[in-house]
Amino acid sequence: MTSISATPTPQKSSLQIVLGMLWRDKFATAAVIFLLIAILCAILGPALFGDIATKQNLRGRNAPPFELERGFMMILGADALGRPLLARIIVAAQNTLTIAAGAVALSATFGAALGLVAGYGPRWLGNAIMRLADVIMSFPSLLLAVIVLYMLSPSVGNVILVLAITRIPIYLRTTRAEVLEVKERMFVQAAQVMGASSSRIVFRHILPMVIPTLVTIATLDFAFVMLAESALSFLGIGIQPPEITWGLMVAQGKQYLSSAWWLAFWPGLAIILTTLSLNLLSNWLRIALDPAQRWRLEISHKGGK
Template sequence: MTAEASETTNAEEPHVVVRLTRMLWADKFAFCAAIFLLAIVILAIVGPSWLGDLATKQNLRGRNAFPFDWERGWAWWMGADALGRPLFARIIVATQNTLMVAAGAVAVSATAGTLLGLVAGFASPRVNQVIMRLADVIMSFPSLLIAVIVLYLLGSSILNLMLVLAITRIPVYLRTTRAEVLEIRERMFVQAARVMGASGKRILFRHILPVVLPTLTTLATLDFAYVMLAESALSFLGIGIQPPEITWGLMISQGRQYLTNAWWLSFWPGLAIIFTTMSLNLLSNWMRIALDPVQRWRLEMKGRTNG
């Protein structure tokens, strides 16, 4: 192929952002999930400054106000809680804490687990055994039980909750990364890099890690939903984030005593959790295909047809 033909081919290839957008548009469920998650992230950023005062302002005359009462104003269309605070404003403000805990826990656990998994899969058998026994110790205890004990002893706060959930999820990334490294290190391009004199650190981070990242990205998307549900469960049990902070799980917990006469207090935050976790699962399924070179062509062909 001549240089001119190569330049023409490269010019005709769309930008990577355009390719990803086309592949996302090819899967309508994943596209809707991405739009919903983008809206959730925007609300988490601007929500507290936009509706923070309204979410904490009490109005005892409007206790447990019924939803869809448009005469009160747009902020009350989901109803009000036991202290007369609008549920719509509180759900938006609670989005930041809910996503902050989940994102922080996933980031810490993914980083620590990936680094330990890279070392365990590439280092000597003795180091591998030590790291894997550490993972076995963590996995020998139920994750929620560890969270309950630690939060009871150290107290409930956003930082403590984030760290506890992160520690319980480290073995997931550690085992996944180690399994991938054990297979990838035997491939020809790794052997070639070793023969050419590349250091172990360079082989790990320049040759092996980029191959492992797609799998870890899909895993992190799924784990984000799991951690968010775990935080909601802990808040529901009363050992998660405590007032005056707000999370979706805490709102469900506060509304459970009114389920018989004010079901909407727990229904709306529960619906927010359901939609968010479902969107994460749909996007994770799309990412599994889009990041796989063997299956990616299906989305690319469908995207070109729809385009």
Template sequence: MTIPSTETVIPHEPHFVVRMGRMLWADKFALCAAIFLVVVLVIAIIGPTWLGELATKQNLRGRNLPPFDWERGWVWWMGADALGRPLFARIIVATQNTLMVAAGAVVLSAVIGTVLGLVAGFSSPRINQVIMRLADVIMSFPSLLIAVIVLYVLGSSILNLILVLSITRIPVYLRTTRAEVLEIRERMFVQAARVMGASNKRIVFRHILPVVLPTLTTLATLDFAYVMLAESALSFLGIGIQPPEITWGLMISQGRQYLTNAWWLSLWPGLAIILTTLSLNLLSNWLRIALDPVQRWRLEMKGRKNG
């Protein structure tokens, strides 16, 4: 006689990447934004090698060439700038510098701000006060004013621009991380780890940091768009990236004197900034829901239905 098994069969939990893929597929706006950002990233990697020579080659006979002139070739479909250089090639090449500045500033500010926030939230009140006063000092000055002063003193370069923009964004990650740590450190699993003899370093990096990372990931995605707009504003003011380097903001600045008779010089790089920023905002909104255990069930249900 066969005795039926009483073991409970636990359904297999899909891999994290598979779950994220299903949730991304459920949100079509976020899916389109992710695809667009992947394309932009690929362009940033291969752009200078692909069209770098065309982006710098001058052709004074084609000055301010209007867009959609297909007879000259596909690379001229956006028109040409004041020196006869194809705008399409220049936008493709400028993608690398634009994303490099934004990514460098976000990564640097996120790492420094997160570490300082972890220390401030888990250390003694005296250290906490010192770190928070430092953040207050940075936030007391307008970020654009700090950038103008520092770039005027040190000079305009990609490294200085990344450094300035990262300094102005450190308090955002510092305050967010500290607020999360102050709340998480009182939870039961942290108290249990402390009772079992775990060191403060292990508690912070093994138990607290993984809980804080989803919030910081969403914040960094949104902050990427802000830093990119800040870089464009500085380049528009003439204190950002300088020629012969190219960024989208610098292209807008170079085309502002031709707005009345050659509007396309500023339109196309401005449109690139708008679409990239919009995609980042849509993706950050999706990340906020997908990484939240309380809300992501909605995306998971949509993903199962669509699957």
């Protein structure tokens, strides 16, 4: 009697599964690669290219792009003071992404916390929190930021704080709506019957169900906050020189649009590509974090095998 030994199928790790799902969406893969490059520029850019980005060369004022005889750093041209645009875009990535990440992190943290209280706490407290959100949302976010920054100094910290305050209601209202729906499910009611504390129910059972929605919203909101910061810098009440952001570079190049279009074009292109990448990544996250739609990414391609 011959015994047949079956070879066990190797189990894939969670990282391999996620990377596999990401690879099957080529647009999301390209978006992640671009965002990783932008993050590397934000981390390493000031240390590697900080001196080059601030060194003036009046002989190269408004130098046009693609003149390689001036050196690789001048491939995108130079600004009105002869500073290479490529180096300045790389260095400016730090402030631009730091402001967007800080504002999204603060607004998501406080908004989610208030939303959990409003959805699971006493009714009167939830109503009070929602009225506070209504007050914040009654002001246009950009107008509120303009008013506050006009009274405060336009530093990186103040810009992060102002933009975070204007975005809190988004996470608050979303979290509250999710909590009101999740707390009526059978597993939450079972935990209540078994005597679980409110904090355990909220953080162990409800919050994990809300996080995927918040992650998707935060990815989209990151792009919005970055555009809002660029708008504030364009209006002249955002980050001020010698600090630099992509929005400030666009603002500084607007007066040269007829004679040196590249001064505003390249930083504007960086904003567009980053925003587009975030939107593509958000669309992938919406599918990957939804168990009802995740199968679209988990199925293996059989063609060509």
